[in-house]
Amino acid sequence: MASEQDVRSKLQRAGQDHLLRFWDDLAPEPRAALLAELASLEPDVLREHCQRASAACSLAPGPLPDLAARLQPLPPERVGSATRCDQETRRRWEEEGFRQIALNKVAVLLLAGGQGTRLGVTYPKGMYQVGLPSQKTLYQLQAERIRRVEQLAGQRLGTHCTVPWYIMTSEFTLGPTIKFFKEHDFFHLDPANVVLFEQRMLPAVTFEGKTILERKDKVAMAPDGNGGLYRALADHQILEDMERRGVEFVHVYCVDNILVRLADPVFIGFCVLRGADCGAKVVEKAYPEEPVGVVCQVDGVPQVVEYSEISPEIAGLRGAGGGLLYNTGNICNHFFTRDFLDVVTREFEPLLKLHVAVKKVPYVDEEGNLVKPLKPNGIKMEKFVFDVFQFAKNFVAFEVPREEEFSPLKNADTASTDNPSTSRRALLAQHYRWALQAGAHFLDAHGVQLPEQSGLLPNGDPPAICEITPLVSYSGEGLEMYLQGRKLQSPFILDEDQARLLQPQKC
Numbered sequence: 001m002a003s004e005q006d007v008r009s010k011l012q013r014a015g016q017d018h019l020l021r022f023w024d025d026l027a028p029e030p031r032a033a034l035l036a037e038l039a040s041l042e043p044d045v046l047r048e049h050c051q052r053a054s055a056a057c058s059l060a061p062g063p064l065p066d067l068a069a070r071l072q073p074l075p076p077e078r079v080g081s082a083t084r085c086d087q088e089t090r091r092r093w094e095e096e097g098f099r100q101i102a103l104n105k106v107a108v109l110l111l112a113g114g115q116g117t118r119l120g121v122t123y124p125k126g127m128y129q130v131g132l133p134s135q136k137t138l139y140q141l142q143a144e145r146i147r148r149v150e151q152l153a154g155q156r157l158g159t160h161c162t163v164p165w166y167i168m169t170s171e172f173t174l175g176p177t178i179k180f181f182k183e184h185d186f187f188h189l190d191p192a193n194v195v196l197f198e199q200r201m202l203p204a205v206t207f208e209g210k211t212i213l214e215r216k217d218k219v220a221m222a223p224d225g226n227g228g229l230y231r232a233l234a235d236h237q238i239l240e241d242m243e244r245r246g247v248e249f250v251h252v253y254c255v256d257n258i259l260v261r262l263a264d265p266v267f268i269g270f271c272v273l274r275g276a277d278c279g280a281k282v283v284e285k286a287y288p289e290e291p292v293g294v295v296c297q298v299d300g301v302p303q304v305v306e307y308s309e310i311s312p313e314i315a316g317l318r319g320a321g322g323g324l325l326y327n328t329g330n331i332c333n334h335f336f337t338r339d340f341l342d343v344v345t346r347e348f349e350p351l352l353k354l355h356v357a358v359k360k361v362p363y364v365d366e367e368g369n370l371v372k373p374l375k376p377n378g379i380k381m382e383k384f385v386f387d388v389f390q391f392a393k394n395f396v397a398f399e400v401p402r403e404e405e406f407s408p409l410k411n412a413d414t415a416s417t418d419n420p421s422t423s424r425r426a427l428l429a430q431h432y433r434w435a436l437q438a439g440a441h442f443l444d445a446h447g448v449q450l451p452e453q454s455g456l457l458p459n460g461d462p463p464a465i466c467e468i469t470p471l472v473s474y475s476g477e478g479l480e481m482y483l484q485g486r487k488l489q490s491p492f493i494l495d496e497d498q499a500r501l502l503q504p505q506k507c
């Protein structure tokens, strides 16, 4: 282990020796922990990190200067649409996606290193359950969609296939996530096909460029953003693991969208048939200030301008047809070829921009008291997963209907949008629509038939409660055989047992 003297002189070189100012107060164990943490910080890298953070912060926060003149919507030839295409084209994309899945060439990669601060939970967001009748968590819904898409691809092509699940965690989420998966028997996935790995952490820094101590014996560290993915892939030889398994295409997604279609065959097929090396699913933005990034071009190059970096004036611009000019909302669902990820991790990762987030960071004051600041006092630096789009040779965007594919869980129920209630309703409304399309009718508790309406009731709920397990239907397919002409009492859960009961008997 490094000595106190070694660490002290390294910190002096980095201009950060205040990190040892409580050394004399510490007992042997916290001393050892602090030394270990500090010894892992490279002095030159630390000095540069602190200088960059405070320099970036001294620039005006918010919208990027001169953006308006450099920004353009994506050219139409780069954008495909799941809704504005003919049935035959959609069928071809889907078939191609299933073919690649059946050949074991597709993996999914979950970005799950975030802290869920806005939702206000101390555990990983994937462990959250939004109050569905089944009480399933986001992780369970995702695991079951993987199992179903494997099954569908296998049935179509007569193979037994695997979609490996890579999960990027951080110091905050790794331990609880592993424990949760073990407790739930990996939701009946083979643990060998669930690969958890950890992203790096970066120190939080004051506006004056000093690393913050969150306790006398602990530096305030935060995950390096979801763009930390590329360093983490290299740190843990994840691309080598993918290569061993024959994976060519990777669907990267964020944890909190309850409607996420893992390894969506239509999206994968679209990207593969277009010869794309990089792609993004988008939805039409709901309103100008919606907190989603805009997929567009900056200086003629595909990029995402994050919601925190676009001005209200630009976000509100209207096109010729009256719709928002920049209406392609990023839903953090990306397609990458393994080859592209390989080039990014080897060549482009160091070029990724560091974005500055000004946050309230708890710290110890000069007297050693713990302070929870009321105003932002620190800078966290993050890389963004989509900042690699600019390096793609053939970038495409793929537009999907919001009500079928996007309802993010960002906030607690105290907020009016993107909260547990809106997520739960989005899923239940979708399943209700699927059931109606399959020919079901719903009855209330007294056996009276409920009116059929595809919209929500004024309280935001669908007219009947219906939840369908992903193990029975991934995107609404195959439900007629269970539901055609059935009168179902609300609430109704179509799980595997119920499906067996409803299955037409073969004579």
Ligand SMILES: CC(=O)N[C@H]1[C@@H](OP(=O)(O)OP(=O)(O)OC[C@H]2O[C@@H](n3ccc(=O)[nH]c3=O)[C@H](O)[C@@H]2O)O[C@H](CO)[C@@H](O)[C@@H]1O
Pocket: 111, 112, 113, 114, 115, 168, 170, 199, 223, 224, 225, 226, 228, 253, 254, 255, 256, 291, 292, 293, 294, 304, 306, 307, 329, 330, 331, 332, 384, 385, 386, 408, 410
């Ligand atoms: C940078 C980024 O992608 N921004 C997108 C993200 O915004 P948003 O600001 O909502 O992003 P979040 O902070 O929720 O992070 C997105 C995902 O990245 C993960 N994460 C985050 C930080 C980290 O260090 N490690 C990590 O793995 C989170 O666990 C989450 O799964 O989702 C929105 C859609 O819902 C998009 O419109 C935004 O353009």
